[in-house]
Structures are given as C-alpha cells and as structure tokens.
Amino acid sequence: MxxxxxxxxxxxxxxxxxxxxxxxxxxxxxxxxxxxxxxxxxxxxxxxxxxxxxxxxxxxxxxxxxxxxxxxxxxxxxxxxxxxxxxxxxxxxxxxxxxxxxxxxxxxxxxxxxxxxxxxxxxxxxxxxxxxxxxxxxxxxxxxxxxxxxxxxxxxxxxxxxxxxxxxxxxxxxxxxxxxxxxxxxxxxxxxxxxxxxxxxxxxxxxxxxxxxxxxxxxxxxxxxxxxxxxxxxxxxxxxxxxxxxxxxxxxxxxxxxxxxxGLDARIKRHKECAKVFYDSLAKMGFEHFAEPSCRSHTVIALKYPDGLEDKRFRSTLANEFKVLVAGGFGELKGKVWRIGCMGEVNGYHVKRTLSSITSTLEMLNAKVKATTTPSLN
Amino acid sequence: MxxxxxxxxxxxxxxxxxxxxxxxxxxxxxxxxxxxxxxxxxxxxxxxxxxxxxxxxxxxxxxxxxxxxxxxxxxxxxxxxxxxxxxxxxxxxxxxxxxxxxxxxxxxxxxxxxxxxxxxxxxxxxxxxxxxxxxxxxxxxxxxxxxxxxxxxxxxxxxxxxxxxxxxxxxxxxxxxxxxxxxxxxxxxxxxxxxxxxxxxxxxxxxxxxxxxxxxxxxxxxxxxxxxxxxxxxxxxxxxxxxxxxxxxxxxxxxxxxxxxxGLDARIKRHKECAKVFYDSLAKMGFEHFAEPSCRSHTVIALKYPDGLEDKRFRSTLANEFKVLVAGGFGELKGKVWRIGCMGEVNGYHVKRTLSSITSTLEMLNAKVKATTTPSLN
Missing domain, CATH: 3.40.640.10 (Type I PLP-dependent aspartate aminotransferase-like (Major domain))
Known part of the structure; x- marks a missing residue:
C-alpha cells in the first residue's frame, strides 16, 4: 500500500x-x-x-x-x-x-x-x-x-x-x-x-x-x-x-x-485571528458564510457553495493539485456546504496557503466567485 | 518529561x-x-x-x-x-x-x-x-x-x-x-x-x-x-x-x-515453539508453572513465585538492570504469580535474552531457584 x-x-x-x-x-x-x-x-x-x-x-x-x-x-x-x-x-x-x-x-x-x-x-x-x-x-x-x-x-x-x-x-x-x-x-x-x-x-x-x-x-x-x-x-x-x-x-x-x-491565551487568540482572516477573505472572494455573524465559530469555517461550484470537483482539485484538504458538508448539508478547520497549529502560513490554493482552484475551475488577492497575516 | x-x-x-x-x-x-x-x-x-x-x-x-x-x-x-x-x-x-x-x-x-x-x-x-x-x-x-x-x-x-x-x-x-x-x-x-x-x-x-x-x-x-x-x-x-x-x-x-x-501458520508455530522453550527452561530453573500442563497458553506463561522471591524486587531488577519487562499477577494472583508475554515478534533472541536476564537476576538476588544454562533455540 x-x-x-x-x-x-x-x-x-x-x-x-x-x-x-x-x-x-x-x-x-x-x-x-x-x-x-x-x-x-x-x-x-x-x-x-x-x-x-x-x-x-x-x-x-x-x-x-x-x-x-x-x-x-x-x-x-x-x-x-x-x-x-x-x-x-x-x-x-x-x-x-x-x-x-x-x-x-x-x-x-x-x-x-x-x-x-x-x-x-x-x-x-x-x-x-x-x-x-x-x-x-x-x-x-x-x-x-x-x-x-x-x-x-x-x-x-x-x-x-x-x-x-x-x-x-x-x-x-x-x-x-x-x-x-x-x-x-x-x-x-x-x-x-x-x-x-x-x-x-x-x-x-x-x-x-x-x-x-x-x-x-x-x-x-x-x-x-x-x-x-x-x-x-x-x-x-x-x-x-x-x-x-x-x-x-x-x-x-x-x-x-x-x-x-x-500559552493558552495566546493560542486561543491565534485561533480567533486566523478565523477572522478566513471569514473576511472568503467573503471578499465572494463566498457566502453559512453561519450567522453573531455566532460564527473560531475553529470551523462553514461556507455555502455558489451555483456552479461542485463539491467533489472543488475539494478534489484542492487536494490533488495543491495538497490542501478542506471538508465537505455533514449530514443534510452534504454537497451544499464546505468547511475549513482552523485548528491546532493553524497560523499565517496555513491561512495564506489555503486561501491562495482556493483562489487558484477557482481559477482552474472557472468558477464564478469573486477573486481577490491573498490577504496578509502576521 | x-x-x-x-x-x-x-x-x-x-x-x-x-x-x-x-x-x-x-x-x-x-x-x-x-x-x-x-x-x-x-x-x-x-x-x-x-x-x-x-x-x-x-x-x-x-x-x-x-x-x-x-x-x-x-x-x-x-x-x-x-x-x-x-x-x-x-x-x-x-x-x-x-x-x-x-x-x-x-x-x-x-x-x-x-x-x-x-x-x-x-x-x-x-x-x-x-x-x-x-x-x-x-x-x-x-x-x-x-x-x-x-x-x-x-x-x-x-x-x-x-x-x-x-x-x-x-x-x-x-x-x-x-x-x-x-x-x-x-x-x-x-x-x-x-x-x-x-x-x-x-x-x-x-x-x-x-x-x-x-x-x-x-x-x-x-x-x-x-x-x-x-x-x-x-x-x-x-x-x-x-x-x-x-x-x-x-x-x-x-x-x-x-x-x-x-505466513500465519509459521507465525503460530513460532509462538508455540517459543512458549515451549519458556516452559521447559523455566521449569529447569526450578520455577513452578501456574497453569496445568494440558491447558497451558502458547502466548502467556504464568509462573508461581517461590518462597523468598518477592514480586516487586524481582521484576524491578529485571527492568532496571536488564531492561526486560515481565508482568506481575492480575487480580487475586497479584504478588503470587508472574507472567511472560510470548507474543508478536517473539523469537529466539527474545527468549534467550529473557531467560538469561532472569538467571542473572536470580543470582543477583540470591534467590533459591535452581540455576540452569540458557537453552538454545533456532
């Protein structure tokens, strides 16, 4: 194997x-x-x-x-x-x-x-x-x-x-x-x-x-x-x-x-900061967040698929071409939602590489989601 | 740590x-x-x-x-x-x-x-x-x-x-x-x-x-x-x-x-052979087996402690001086029985090193168990 x-x-x-x-x-x-x-x-x-x-x-x-x-x-x-x-x-x-x-x-x-x-x-x-x-x-x-x-x-x-x-x-x-x-x-x-x-x-x-x-x-x-x-x-x-x-x-x-x-406090702060960059950047790209703004998770970012962006094709391109794994929807949200884990080690590198790979994947798939530049994060 | x-x-x-x-x-x-x-x-x-x-x-x-x-x-x-x-x-x-x-x-x-x-x-x-x-x-x-x-x-x-x-x-x-x-x-x-x-x-x-x-x-x-x-x-x-x-x-x-x-058959045979050497050699050393001969396990060898050989002292000497781990008794057999796992990779080297280390430990502790030479196993 x-x-x-x-x-x-x-x-x-x-x-x-x-x-x-x-x-x-x-x-x-x-x-x-x-x-x-x-x-x-x-x-x-x-x-x-x-x-x-x-x-x-x-x-x-x-x-x-x-x-x-x-x-x-x-x-x-x-x-x-x-x-x-x-x-x-x-x-x-x-x-x-x-x-x-x-x-x-x-x-x-x-x-x-x-x-x-x-x-x-x-x-x-x-x-x-x-x-x-x-x-x-x-x-x-x-x-x-x-x-x-x-x-x-x-x-x-x-x-x-x-x-x-x-x-x-x-x-x-x-x-x-x-x-x-x-x-x-x-x-x-x-x-x-x-x-x-x-x-x-x-x-x-x-x-x-x-x-x-x-x-x-x-x-x-x-x-x-x-x-x-x-x-x-x-x-x-x-x-x-x-x-x-x-x-x-x-x-x-x-x-x-x-x-x-x-330090636990620094770690929690880092999760929140990374999540914020994900939320802001993905919205700028044209993705719609699944969760309401008042109760958005700091560790799991859920996004709706725009019309024409197919779950399996999007995620497999990300995985195969860029070696970046994101998750599909769970249960009744399967095919409608995709999710990013913003967890553990997550830092600026993870965020930038993920967003950059998503941007390139969308281009490769000719998906109609607004493009943006990759944001910076310290 | x-x-x-x-x-x-x-x-x-x-x-x-x-x-x-x-x-x-x-x-x-x-x-x-x-x-x-x-x-x-x-x-x-x-x-x-x-x-x-x-x-x-x-x-x-x-x-x-x-x-x-x-x-x-x-x-x-x-x-x-x-x-x-x-x-x-x-x-x-x-x-x-x-x-x-x-x-x-x-x-x-x-x-x-x-x-x-x-x-x-x-x-x-x-x-x-x-x-x-x-x-x-x-x-x-x-x-x-x-x-x-x-x-x-x-x-x-x-x-x-x-x-x-x-x-x-x-x-x-x-x-x-x-x-x-x-x-x-x-x-x-x-x-x-x-x-x-x-x-x-x-x-x-x-x-x-x-x-x-x-x-x-x-x-x-x-x-x-x-x-x-x-x-x-x-x-x-x-x-x-x-x-x-x-x-x-x-x-x-x-x-x-x-x-x-x-090969599964060869593996099972190896377990049985190693167990037999353990049983024979430990008996020769003077240890008494806990299990009756007709139903002895091929993978766990249980032995009675002879008078004067104290569980903790025996096993900690084996562990600390020879880096060989054997187990104590379980439940109501605690302190009365010790056990060898004859499992997995177990081969002639494991058997010989274990028996040799036990022999030396008994000498170090002046335990009254008959000594023997380490047996050979292919």
Missing part, C-alpha cells in the same frame, strides 16, 4: 500534527502498569487540567470524541431524566439521540442550522420545565460552523435544580474560551485531534466532584465507559483500568507541552 | 512493536472521509480477514480490547438471555460481569484458576439448560496463562439452539490456532497490542452474517459500540462512523503485512 501524500490538513479534525507530536508516538513501548506509565499519566493530568482550566480530574479515554461524549451521557443520564439541549446541527442532534438512548427525555431547544438558540430561549425552556437533570451543550457545532455564545451565563440559571452542566467542546477546546471551573462546567469533553493538534484516538473529559459522586452512587451499565472506574484506578495506582493507547498518550503529552510553551 | 528506556517488552501486551510498525504511525494525517482512507480501510479489511481466517466482516474499534469485548456483549446479549461462559480467571470473570450488566443471565462453568473447564462440563451445562442464547469463551486467559483446548468441538453442540459462539481471543489471535469460519465463531474479538504486535488502541472483531442480522434487528443502546453502524458506514462509503485512530490504523496495517510475509 502506498502511503498518502503530506497534505495541509485544513479539515475540522483531524488537523495538522506538529512534527514533535508525531515523533512522540515513537516513544518506546512500556508496561502500562509501571512507574514509567505513572510518570506519563501524572504529567498528562497536570497538563490537561491546565488546558481545561480546571482543578477537576480529567479522564482520558482511548476512543474518538464521540466515545467520550457517549461516556458523558451514560454516566449521568438515567431513565426519565429531563435533559435540556440546544439543537442546531448534526452533532447536537446526535447528542440528543444519545440522551434518549440512555433513557433520558431530551428537551430540545432548536435553532435553524447556521444559527444558535438564544440564551433567552434556553432560559425560557428551563423555566417552563421542572427538575431539569442537566443542560447538555455542543459548544461548537462542527457541522455548521457555529458556536454557542452564552455559556458563561448559565451557571446561575442551573442553580434552581442543581442541574449538571455538560459541554461537548470536542472541536474547540484549546482554540476557544472555556474556563471550565469559572463557568461551572461539570463535564467537559474534548478529543485529541482538533485544537489540541494531536493524532486522533484519545479523548479527555473533565469531571466535577459532584458529577463523580453521582456516577459512583449510580454506576452505569458499562465497563469500558465507566468513568468512576477510571478515577479509581488513577487514584489507587496512577494506572488506567484498561490498556491505554500508549503511543497516542505520548503524542497528546507532547501536544499539551507545546500549548504550555505558547 | 524524560522518555522511558527501550525495554524488551515481555509482558502479555503491549508487546514489542517492530520498527516498521512504529514508523508506520508517522504516515501523513489524512481526511478519514476520503479516498486516501478508503484505500487504507479496504486493505486493512483484507488483511484482517486473512489473520482471522474468515470471510466475515471485521470491524475495527478505536478502543482497548475490553472495549471490543464489551461491544461483543452489548450488541448480542439482551435482557433475560441465557449465556454459557467458562470462568477460570480474571478476564472470564470480567466478561461474565459484562454479560450481567447487559441484562443477561451468565451461566458460569467454573474451573480453578490455572485449569480450564472440560468440554464435557460445558456440554453438560448446555444440556441442562434450555434456550442458550450464546456461548462466550475467553480463549486465552491472560491472567492465568491457560487456553481453552476444545473450541474446535463446540460448533455441533451449539446447533441445538442455534446459539451464538463468541470468542475473546484478545491475547492469542495471531499466535494460536483460530480458524474463525471453520470453528463457526460468530464474533471473534482481539486487540492490536498482543500477538499482532502493533501499538495498543485499536481492536478488531469479526462478525458472522447471522450475528449482524440479530444486531440490526435489535440495535443496542449505544452509538460508539454499535457494530452494525460501523458496517453500514463500511458498506456505503468505506468509512468509519466516528474518527478512527488513523496513526494506529497505519501501524496495524503494517503489522498485518508482516504477518502475511511470515
């Missing part, structure tokens, strides 16, 4: 992985029940707490982001539980479905794809319902390029029922504001291959003390996704209950080291 | 990973919804079918072996289902617990640790119970170093109720006999980091057509471990439903290529 070429990976995950992080996967194989592992585990815990901005424990699952999101559901939602959830895209739909599979009643606050439910709508739904067990929010809807803008305001609202606050930040933690403790997030879920810029396959999630207490008192019908079981092994021996993806642990550790070196 | 030293990894997984397989993790990051991935996926499918000796589809989960074992349970076992299961160690106990968590009734056929229930005992249990949904077997009990010797005989027995036949071969597929189709195995589960000699984090499992039909008709309450969902994505687009651990996919692909180059 031929190995694939080296692309500029501008899809919304996996994203470009820095050289140092790739090399870290070559760390020697160790016994996952040994001091060699304990050193790795403890250091990883500290670094994860930093990027989650939390004092809570952080469990690392060997799974995709969806596995960790499912863990946040099956450990917390029980039969008959009322769960409030804004729904405005494929991933929030999927999360609502998981809540229902777990026996919960998903009270959906819907908004058209490309927009978000307002805080007032969610507050009204909360006020109209009694005994809300939890608010689950997909912070950054990868399918539509939107972000929920009011997460800093829900803590007080949830005090009425001591409702749990769960945030799916799979596609923006590390690239967007998310002070877990300050915002009172009980469970925060992310994955390695998005803004953390590590390879896919491991997914960390932070757990508040009261969430852990509930889970211990009400254990789920799963071993592999049983989160208190992970914490028990962490506490007793600084080990995992099941064999972890060691090479990906080393890679994630190196990726988090890079984040510390850059 | 300092990286760990390069050990000879003689624990029952993870095991030594060949250089080529480690390097394969450095394959460029690709879009997991692209032709680059489809090429990888299809080639991986072919190679997995070869090593599973099956025409069945093989699902690859991003998880540890336990995750895949749990998938084999939650997709097949429903409330009230009667499931027959031999129990003779920690992993079969754990599997029985998973069956109960899924609402099944686990009919345990027990044997003392170090031995296995006989075929006759299992047959008797089958005959004494009606409507047996499935027989679940941990083929190779990693915790005790035993293997079930009669798997080739159950197919006919299970015909009475059309019972499903599920084999947990996490710690011996690729290093022991397991013709999935010939033996009529409906679900066969393994993991990357054992006899396949890839890094941990992905776990393949084969699914018979009738098992898939049941799962489609009776979908489980999970998305992440929903096996028919994987097959649907495989069939429709040669994609995975959730982001796969791409780097580990490339590594597994390279590991399976090595198996093809060696």
């Amino acid at each position: 031929m190995y694939p070429p080296e692309y500029l990976v501008m899809i919304p995950g996996p994203t470009n992985v820095p050289y140092r992080v790739m090399q870290a996967m070559l760390a020697p194989i160790i016994n996952h029940r040994s001091d060699d592992f304990r050193v790795l585990h403890r250091s990883l815990q500290e670094k994860l707490k930093h990027v989650f901005q939390t004092e809570n424990d952080v469990v690392v699952l060997t799974s995709s982001g969806t596995g960790a999101v499912e863990a946040s559901v099956v450990n917390l939602v029980r039969k008959g539980d009322k769960v409030l959830i804004p729904v405005n895209g494929e991933f929030s739909e999927r999360l609502a479905r998981m809540i229902e599979l777990a026996g919960g009643e998903a009270i959906k606050v819907k908004a058209p794809y490309g927009s978000i439910p307002s805080y007032e709508q969610v507050k009204e739904a909360y006020e109209n319902n009694k005994n809300i067990k939890a608010l689950y929010v997909v912070y950054n809807e990868t399918s539509t390029g939107t972000r929920i803008t009011w997460l800093d305001r829900v803590k007080d609202m949830l005090a009425r029922d001591d409702s749990y606050f769960v945030v799916d930040a799979v596609s923006n933690l590390g690239g967007d504001d998310l002070p877990v403790d300050r915002w009172g997030v009980d469970i925060c879920v992310t994955a390695s291959q998005k803004c953390l810029a590590a390879p896919p396959g491991v997914a960390p999630l932070s757990l508040s003390k009261r969430a852990v207490k509930f889970m211990k008192d009400n254990p789920p019908n799963t071993l592999y996704l049983n989160l208190p079981r992970y914490l028990k092994y962490y506490e007793e021996n600084a080990e995992t209950p099941f064999t972890p993806a060691l090479s990906l642990y080393f890679a994630l550790h190196e990726a988090l080291t890079i984040i510390e070196e850059e | 300092m990286y760990p030293p390069e050990y000879l990894v003689m624990i029952p997984g993870p095991t030594n990973v060949p250089y080529r397989v480690m390097q394969a993790m450095l394959a460029p990051i690709i879009n997991h919804r692209s032709d680059d991935f489809r090429v990888l996926h299809r080639s991986l499918q072919e190679k997995l079918k070869h090593v599973f000796q099956t025409e069945n589809d093989v699902v690859v989960l991003t998880s540890s072996g336990t995750g895949a074992v749990e998938a084999s349970v939650v997709n097949l076992v429903r409330k009230g289902d009667k499931v027959l299961i031999p129990v003779n160690g920690e992993f079969s106990e754990r599997l029985a617990r998973m069956i109960e968590l899924a609402g099944g009734e686990a009919i345990k056929v027990k044997a003392p640790y170090g031995s296995i229930p006989s075929y006759e005992q299992v047959k008797e249990a089958y005959e004494n119970n009606k409507n047996i949904k499935a027989l679940y077997v941990v083929y190779n009990e990693t915790s005790t170093g035993t293997r079930i010797t009669w798997l080739d005989r159950v197919k006919d027995m299970l015909a009475r109720d059309d019972s499903y036949f599920v084999v947990d071969a996490v710690s011996n597929l690729g290093g022991d006999d397991l013709p999935v189709d010939r033996w009529g195995v409906d679900i066969c589960v393994t993991a990357s980091q054992k006899c396949l000699a890839a890094p941990p984090g992905v776990a393949p499992l084969s699914l018979s057509k009738r098992a898939v039909k049941f799962m489609k008709d009776n979908p489980p309450n999970t998305l992440y471990l929903n096996l028919p969902r994987y097959l649907k994505y495989y069939e429709e687009n040669a994609e995975t439903p959730f982001t796969p651990a791409l780097s580990l996919y490339f590594a597994l692909h390279e590991a399976l290529t090595i198996i093809e180059e060696e």
